[in-house]
Amino acid sequence: MEQLTTIGLNHYLTISAFLLGFGLFAVMTRKNAIVVLMGVELILNAANINFLAFSKYNGGMEGVMFALFVIVIAAAEAAIALAIVINIFKIFKSVDVSSIDSMKE
Amino acid sequence: MFELPSGAEIQGIIASLKASVGFFIPEIYLSALFMLLIVIDLVAKERKNNLLSITTLLGLAGSTIFIFQQHSLPAGELFFGMYVLDEFALFFKYFFVLSGIIAVIVTMVDEQFDREVKSMGEYYALVVAMVIGMIMMASSADLLMIFLSMELVSFTGYILAGYFKRNARSAEAALKYLVYGAVSSGLMVYGFSLIYGITAQTNLIKISLELSAHGSDSLVMIFASLLVLAGFGYKIGAVPFHFWSPDVYEGSPTPITAYLSVASKAAGFALLMRFFYIAIPHVGLPPENKLGLDWVSLLILLSVSSMIYGNVVALWQKNVKRMLAYSSIAHAGYLLLGIIVMNTQATLLYLLSYFIMNFGAFYVVILIANKTGSENLDDYRGLGIKMPLAGAALTVFLISLVGLPPTVGFIGKLYIFSALLAKGSLYLGIALVGIMTSVISLYYYMLIPLNMFLRESKLPDDKSMNLTLAPQIFMTVLMILTLVFGIFFAPLSDFANYSSAMFGFTMPPQ
Numbered sequence: 001m002e003q004l005t006t007i008g009l010n011h012y013l014t015i016s017a018f019l020l021g022f023g024l025f026a027v028m029t030r031k032n033a034i035v036v037l038m039g040v041e042l043i044l045n046a047a048n049i050n051f052l053a054f055s056k057y058n059g060g061m062e063g064v065m066f067a068l069f070v071i072v073i074a075a076a077e078a079a080i081a082l083a084i085v086i087n088i089f090k091i092f093k094s095v096d097v098s099s100i101d102s103m104k105e
Numbered sequence: 106m107f108e109l110p111s112g113a114e115i116q117g118i119i120a121s122l123k124a125s126v127g128f129f130i131p132e133i134y135l136s137a138l139f140m141l142l143i144v145i146d147l148v149a150k151e152r153k154n155n156l157l158s159i160t161t162l163l164g165l166a167g168s169t170i171f172i173f174q175q176h177s178l179p180a181g182e183l184f185f186g187m188y189v190l191d192e193f194a195l196f197f198k199y200f201f202v203l204s205g206i207i208a209v210i211v212t213m214v215d216e217q218f219d220r221e222v223k224s225m226g227e228y229y230a231l232v233v234a235m236v237i238g239m240i241m242m243a244s245s246a247d248l249l250m251i252f253l254s255m256e257l258v259s260f261t262g263y264i265l266a267g268y269f270k271r272n273a274r275s276a277e278a279a280l281k282y283l284v285y286g287a288v289s290s291g292l293m294v295y296g297f298s299l300i301y302g303i304t305a306q307t308n309l310i311k312i313s314l315e316l317s318a319h320g321s322d323s324l325v326m327i328f329a330s331l332l333v334l335a336g337f338g339y340k341i342g343a344v345p346f347h348f349w350s351p352d353v354y355e356g357s358p359t360p361i362t363a364y365l366s367v368a369s370k371a372a373g374f375a376l377l378m379r380f381f382y383i384a385i386p387h388v389g390l391p392p393e394n395k396l397g398l399d400w401v402s403l404l405i406l407l408s409v410s411s412m413i414y415g416n417v418v419a420l421w422q423k424n425v426k427r428m429l430a431y432s433s434i435a436h437a438g439y440l441l442l443g444i445i446v447m448n449t450q451a452t453l454l455y456l457l458s459y460f461i462m463n464f465g466a467f468y469v470v471i472l473i474a475n476k477t478g479s480e481n482l483d484d485y486r487g488l489g490i491k492m493p494l495a496g497a498a499l500t501v502f503l504i505s506l507v508g509l510p511p512t513v514g515f516i517g518k519l520y521i522f523s524a525l526l527a528k529g530s531l532y533l534g535i536a537l538v539g540i541m542t543s544v545i546s547l548y549y550y551m552l553i554p555l556n557m558f559l560r561e562s563k564l565p566d567d568k569s570m571n572l573t574l575a576p577q578i579f580m581t582v583l584m585i586l587t588l589v590f591g592i593f594f595a596p597l598s599d600f601a602n603y604s605s606a607m608f609g610f611t612m613p614p615q
Binding site: 016020023027033036037039040043044046047048050051053054058060062063065066069070073076077080081084085087088091092097100101102103 | 248249252253256260263264267270271273274276277279280283284287288291292294295297298299301302305306307351352355356427
């Protein structure tokens with residue numbers, strides 16, 4: 001019963017594990033490059049929840065710092081990724097990852 | 106929950122930062138060079154000038170002076186355990202600066218850039234940024250620093266791979282590099298968060314102490330190790346994290362292919378070595394030591410599958426760049442052998458030999474593509490007669506990549522395999538796999554000289570194939586280095602031995 005009434009570390013970890021699962025699912029099954037990148041964001045946010053939860057229950061500041069840096073890196077990554085995807089769309093008229101395959105022999 | 110630091114504590118922090126900056130001069134210098142290149146690009150508007158490339162060359166060459174000065178500094182951690190200066194890091198600083206210089210030289214001769222892009226713009230600035238990122242990868246002592254520096258290298262790599270933005274293959278290379286890179290770095294960060302949760306530390310040495318003192322839940326730790334290995338494996342291009350590499354290597358501008366396959370891979374290996382040697386405890390009683398054994402078996406799996414997959418799939422390739430991409434997967438397997446037995450000297454020596462021979466091979470491929478406009482194996486027919494020097498040089502580099510004497514590649518393989526056999530019969534099977542796959546590699550490497558020298562060209566040879574003087578001199582220098590270091594390898598092996606000290610102490614051979 002206590003598990004249900006008070007929020008503990010396990011609750012955070014469960015949500016983070018679900019986010020990781022959803023992110024991986026999106027990365028593996030979706031063909032649209034934008035959706036794949038959204039899956040990557042989910043994975044990064046799962047890691048962020050982990051860092052913050054562990055930081056709260058370990059009592060150190062490193063996890064909070066790590067999460068801050070991950071957020072910044074994710075923003076930079078999104079900028080570069082969108083530039084590349086827009087360029088792909090200009091050339092291939094599609095952002096379907098599986099159809100962009102001009103080099104296989 | 107968290108108390109604000111007192112004034113005295115802040116004073117102490119500032120003093121510590123000031124002391125650390127003195128150990129950080131090469132990185133600061135290179136960052137200044139990066140910004141200078143952006144400003145020069147803004148000020149100098151002409152399309153075709155060598156101002157940017159010459160500035161980059163001189164700037165990178167100048168940074169070796171600052172790196173050389175660091176030999177006299179004591180090895181140790183800086184910036185509150187975020188960063189480390191030691192002989193191992195110094196080795197990779199030279200390695201990356203030199204590979205940056207060679208990447209610029211290779212870019213200057215590649216005529217594809219004249220056709221594909223209007224201006225070189227931020228290209229050279231990005232090359233320098235990648236050098237900074239790789240230097241920081243080799244010097245990271247903290248999970249946060251590892252993540253940041255790895256992302257710096259990845260982001261610049263994505264942009265450089267897609268630098269021919271009107272070219273479909275280059276754009277596709279950038280997309281593939283991006284998608285696989287983003288996923289694997291995301292997984293790596295999740296692994297870091299689990300390690301942080303288990304140990305409450307982000308510093309590599311403290312993680313190791315924590316793990317060996319208290320042990321860990323083996324299931325969680327193996328899961329975290331797999332996720333972390335996904336990040337490192339992507340950087341080094343080992344099976345099963347290799348899916349990006351053939352397409353990226355084929356589609357990218359060739360200088361970037363060479364740069365990624367040598368420097369970015371070496372940065373991944375620097376990181377892997379530091380993490381595996383330092384953060385994973387190797388001494389202790391069996392329950393604590395199990396993690397080290399788990400890592401060894403994971404790395405053996407990666408290494409054997411890379412050697413077999415890389416060498417076997419390369420047999421069917423018709424594009425020389427793609428063939429070299431598969432060969433670089435195989436070489437990641439050989440390099441992993443040195444890490445498995447924790448012989449830093451052999452691994453560093455192999456990296457040095459790979460540096461010379463791989464840059465050489467890609468350099469000749471670019472020179473040939475300048476003249477024929479193709480990288481297909483069939484178009485190499487009869488080229489050995491038309492440009493004998495390039496043919497001879499490429500043959501030497503390929504013989505070195507196979508690992509036959511008297512080339513530097515032979516010395517690299519010799520050190521790796523003797524390090525394996527020195528550990529006793531335990532690793533005999535893996536050594537045999539390595540030697541057998543080297544024999545397989547002989548076939549596909551030698552297809553290129555076969556086409557160049559023994560088959561007649563289908564094209565009428567009206568086109569003049571004479572190379573200009575400067576590229577020929579550079580190619581000859583690389584060829585002579587490959588041969589000379591194959592015989593007089595003592596300086597290389599001494600340097601590799603000197604560089605195997607991490608955090609100020611040398612790994613005891615086990």
